[in-house]
Amino acid sequence: MLVxxxxxxxxxxxxxxxxHGRNRSALLPILQxxxxxxxxxxDFAMQExxxxxxxxxxEVYSVITFYxxxxxxxxxxxxxxxxxxISCDMRDKDRVARQLEQELGVGFGQTTADxxxxxxxxxxxGMCDQGPALMVNKQIFTQVTPESVHTILEACxxxxxxxxxxxxxxxxxxxxxxxxxxxxxxARS
Amino acid sequence: xxxxxxNSILFRDGRPDEGLRKAVTMKRVDIITAVRESGLKxxxxxxxxxxxxxxxxxxxxDPVKFVVCNADEGEPGTFKDRVLLADKAxxxxxxxxxxxxxxxxxxxxxxxxxxxxxxxxHLEEVIARREAEHLLGERILGVDGFDFTVRVHMGAGAxxxxxxxxxxxxxxxxxxxxxxxxxxxxxxxxxGHPTCVNNxxxxxxxxxxxxxxxxxxxKVGPASSTGTKLFSVSGDCARAGVYEFPMGxxxxxxxxxxxxxxxxxxxxxxASGTCVPRKSFGRRLAFxxxxxxxxxxxxGPQRDMLRVARNFMEFFDEESCGQCTPCRSxxxxxxxxIGKLEQGTCSLAHLQELKALGETMQLASKCGLGQSSPxxxxxxxxxxxxxxxxxxxx
Numbered sequence: 001m002l003v004x005x006x007x008x009x010x011x012x013x014x015x016x017x018x019x020h021g022r023n024r025s026a027l028l029p030i031l032q033x034x035x036x037x038x039x040x041x042x043d044f045a046m047q048e049x050x051x052x053x054x055x056x057x058x059e060v061y062s063v064i065t066f067y068x069x070x071x072x073x074x075x076x077x078x079x080x081x082x083x084x085x086i087s088c089d090m091r092d093k094d095r096v097a098r099q100l101e102q103e104l105g106v107g108f109g110q111t112t113a114d115x116x117x118x119x120x121x122x123x124x125x126g127m128c129d130q131g132p133a134l135m136v137n138k139q140i141f142t143q144v145t146p147e148s149v150h151t152i153l154e155a156c157x158x159x160x161x162x163x164x165x166x167x168x169x170x171x172x173x174x175x176x177x178x179x180x181x182x183x184x185x186x187a188r189s
Numbered sequence: 190x191x192x193x194x195x196n197s198i199l200f201r202d203g204r205p206d207e208g209l210r211k212a213v214t215m216k217r218v219d220i221i222t223a224v225r226e227s228g229l230k231x232x233x234x235x236x237x238x239x240x241x242x243x244x245x246x247x248x249x250x251d252p253v254k255f256v257v258c259n260a261d262e263g264e265p266g267t268f269k270d271r272v273l274l275a276d277k278a279x280x281x282x283x284x285x286x287x288x289x290x291x292x293x294x295x296x297x298x299x300x301x302x303x304x305x306x307x308x309x310x311h312l313e314e315v316i317a318r319r320e321a322e323h324l325l326g327e328r329i330l331g332v333d334g335f336d337f338t339v340r341v342h343m344g345a346g347a348x349x350x351x352x353x354x355x356x357x358x359x360x361x362x363x364x365x366x367x368x369x370x371x372x373x374x375x376x377x378x379x380x381g382h383p384t385c386v387n388n389x390x391x392x393x394x395x396x397x398x399x400x401x402x403x404x405x406x407x408k409v410g411p412a413s414s415t416g417t418k419l420f421s422v423s424g425d426c427a428r429a430g431v432y433e434f435p436m437g438x439x440x441x442x443x444x445x446x447x448x449x450x451x452x453x454x455x456x457x458x459x460a461s462g463t464c465v466p467r468k469s470f471g472r473r474l475a476f477x478x479x480x481x482x483x484x485x486x487x488x489g490p491q492r493d494m495l496r497v498a499r500n501f502m503e504f505f506d507e508e509s510c511g512q513c514t515p516c517r518s519x520x521x522x523x524x525x526x527i528g529k530l531e532q533g534t535c536s537l538a539h540l541q542e543l544k545a546l547g548e549t550m551q552l553a554s555k556c557g558l559g560q561s562s563p564x565x566x567x568x569x570x571x572x573x574x575x576x577x578x579x580x581x582x583x
Contacts, residue, residue, distance in 0.1 A: 025380070027362030032343060066364040066510075068346030069303045085265045086460070086486060086500045087423040123348060123504055124265040124460075125304040128423035128486070129430050138306040180275050180311040 001044065009038075010048055017052040024053060027063060031070050036138075040074045068122065076111045076118035078156045081135040082144075084121045087128035096132050099146035103153055117156070127178075137168065139177035151175055197433050198397050198409065198417045199390075205279065206324060208399035212287045213332045215399075220291040221247055224395055227403035228415035233259055233351070233388030234458065234482030235557065236414075239395060242385060245375035246292040249383035254294035256285050256337075257379065257386040261302045261356060263348040264459035265504060266484035269419035270389040272431045274301075274308055277393055278315040282339060284392030286329060287399055289337040292385050297339040300356050303346045312341050348508040352556050353386040355510070366512045367556035390419055390483070410436030414475035418483065422447045424456075425489030440479065441470040449487040454494065454572070459484035460501040461561035464494075464568040494573040495580075498566055499527045505562040516559025519550040523566050533580040540578075544570065 001009075016033050020026035030049055034041050041049075041064055043057075050057040064070040082088075082097055101107055104117050111118040127133035130142035134152070141152055155175035159168050173179060212220055225240025246254060258281060262270040274281060285297045301309060316339050320326040329335045342360060344350050350359045354368035357379050378384025387395070394416060398406045407415045414436035420443065423429045427448025434443065440457070444450055454466050457474065458481040465472060465479055472479045488497065502524040511517045526543040529535035547563030554560045570577065 024362040025360065028345060028359065029343070032345060063362065063364055066347065066366075067303075067344075070345055084500075085504060086456075086497060087266055089496075089500055090424055090492070122304075122346070123508060124263060124267075126262055126268040126271050126302070128266050128268055128421065131423070135304065140304070140307055178307055180308050 001042075006044060009042075009045060012037075013045060013048045013052065017049065022052050022054075024055065027053060027055075027060070028067075031060070031064060035070050039077065040071045042074075043072075046072070074111075074115075077116050078136055079118045079120065081120045081122035081125075082108075083123070083125050083127065083131065083133040083135075085124035085128075087124075088131035088133055091131040093132040095146050096134070096144050096149060099149045103149060117153075136172055136177070139169065139172040141175075141177055148176070196409075196417070196435065198401070198406065199273070199277065199280070199393055199419065199433055203400065206283055208396035209283045209286055209324065210330065212290055212399050213330050213335060217247060217291055217293065220287065220399065223403045224291070224398055225403075227398040227406040228412070229391065229394055229398055229406065230414065230476055231388055232390035232394065232418065232482065234264065234461075234480070236476040236480060239387065239391055242375060242387070243288065243291050245373070246294075246383050246385040249376050251383050253296075253380075253382045254292055255379045255382060255384040256288045256292065256294045256297040257353075257356065257360070257384055258285055258297065258299040258339075258392055259351060259353065259356060259386050259388050260305065261300050261344050261351040262305075262389070263302060263351050263508075264461065264482055264484050265501070266423055266456065266459045266486040267421045267482060268423075269421045269431050269483045271305060271308070273389050273393055273419065274305070274312065278312055279319070280393045280396055281389055282315065282319055282325065284387075284394070284396035285339055286325060286337045287396055288385060288387065288392060290335060292383070294383075294385070295336050295338070297337060298360065298379070299339060299341045300344060300350070300360065301341055302344045302350075306343060309341055309343065316341070347510075348504075349510045349556070349558050352558060355556070356386060357384060364510070366510045367558075369555070388482075411473070411475055411477075413477040418474070418481075420474070420481070420485050421483045422449075422485045422487065424485075424487035425449060425452060425492065426487045434474075437473045437475045439471055439473050440465060443474065443485065444470065444487065447485075447487070449489075451489055452487045453490045453492065454488045456484070456486040456488065456497070456565065457481045458564075459486070460504050460565055461558070463564050464497075464572060466572040493576075494569050495527065495530055495577045498569045498577075499524070499531070501565040502527055502562075505558070509558065509562070513553075513555040513559060515550045515553040516555070516562065519546055519554075519559065520562055522546060523563060527566075530577050531580065535578070537578070540570065 020029045046060040047057045050060045132144050134141045134144045159171040229239045230236040327336045347365045349355045350365040355365040359365040374384045420432045457479045505520040509516045547567045550563045
């Protein structure tokens with residue numbers, strides 16, 4: 001890591017810690033923000049966070065390794081998490097999985113060579129009535145088919161790099177990601 | 190969205206914040222008495238009487254107390270809290286404020302699971318709106334001394350954090366490993382202060398209890414399990430989704446409503462629940478019979494029950510926090526046993542050993558995760574022996 005990069009990250013962590021508060025209860029929010037903005041929490045970042053909160057770096061490491069959404073290894077720009085739990089399994093998640101592997105050329109647990117995509121399994125994400133469900137960073141897609149996998153990946157590719165047209169959230173929502181307000185439910189009881 | 194029906198308690202029309210308006214005119218002890226007399230029990234799955242929990246928290250001597258809304262809905266097959274938070278966030282926040290008043294807490298926290306991040310902005314908007322309307326914040330509804338703020342805290346992908354002591358560990362910035370109980374969170378919870386942890390649905394129902402009165406609520410459902418329950422129905426049925434039924438409905442009746450009459454088995458209570466075979470579909474969904482936090486997974490005639498068991502055991506093998514041995518190693522051994530069953534190389538004697546191991550885990554595990562993780566395996570082995578023994582190996 002370049003000295004300049006390191007100083008920049010240090011300043012950033014200082015700012016994040018000041019915003020969330022320099023106490024232990026703020027550890028998860030701090031790490032979540034680092035994960036979101038950096039794509040991982042590096043050794044250097046762990047040491048800095050530990051210094052600000054007055055705890056040992058290994059404490060920070062132990063928290064990171066406990067939670068599925070925090071990572072001490074560099075992840076791709078987009079982390080794709082496919083639900084593998086029973087209801088999505090019964091709705092043919094295996095076919096979606098195969099299509100994802102073919103489109104990306106990597107298996108589950110791996111990151112593409114260009115650093116764009118990381119493919120992972122996840123456990124039940126509460127979309128059992130609309131499976132198979134796929135999480136792309138923080139957005140959720142439901143009723144994913146092998147065909148719609150392509151649309152979702154294309155939306156990701158369009159918001160990556162120099163020619164990005166619009167924000168990540170906008171692009172993913174327009175590709176069909178779930179939104180809260182108009183939850184579609186039918187009247188039953 | 191219109192999950193309306195004249196029997197509905199949660200999704201009925203009514204004057205907004207009726208419960209909260211009533212609660213500010215009541216004494217604290219009367220609020221708790223009403224909740225206790227309604228017979229409301231925790232809707233997250235454990236079924237602890239809510240009024241009793243609130244009473245413990247109210248009696249604890251500490252100027253600082255917390256109300257935590259447990260929105261770490263991770264049980265496979267459960268999604269009712271997602272629907273409730275999306276459609277009835279106001280009702281949940283109303284219930285939190287009432288709980289705050291009842292126990293004397295000034296701060297509330299919604300612990301929202303990481304997967305539901307897409308709802309976070311919506312919740313924060315509702316919180317901000319209610320603060321502007323004086324339904325949260327300082328001097329709620331103009332009542333002196335009734336201050337209650339709510340913030341959203343995000344989880345980070347750990348099923349075990351739905352367990353209330355693990356959730357508190359996580360709030361404090363630690364690994365989500367369950368604590369020994371006692372002391373219970375109502376005495377020693379978040380940051381050592383008395384903390385009342387309630388499920389999303391419980392808080393929403395508590396608001397309704399105050400609005401409708403304990404008697405009206407207790408009239409619905411059997412005496413052991415009063416009120417209505419939200420059921421998250423998924424799997425092999427025509428109409429998956431969230432349903433509100435009175436407690437005590439039979440599995441048979443529920444299946445008719447959701448278009449799952451063909452089912453050969455139903456998983457009641459998610460991965461940590463039990464598998465109920467067709468011949469027992471007359472059982473009732475209530476705390477004293479087939480108990481569920483809301484998850485109903487329907488298995489059609491063609492389903493391979495061993496594949497189902499494998500899916501559940503893989504889930505627990507991964508989600509065990511690893512703190513205590515029965516759960517950490519037990520789930521792994523049961524999963525290996527399923528591998529043997531798949532190969533058709535599992536002797537009946539070995540199967541008996543696995544069952545004994547499952548029963549040991551139920552007794553010896555530290556928290557609810559390990560105590561309930563063998564349930565699905567044990568009930569599937571029990572009811573579908575014919576189907577899973579002596580298979581042709583792959």
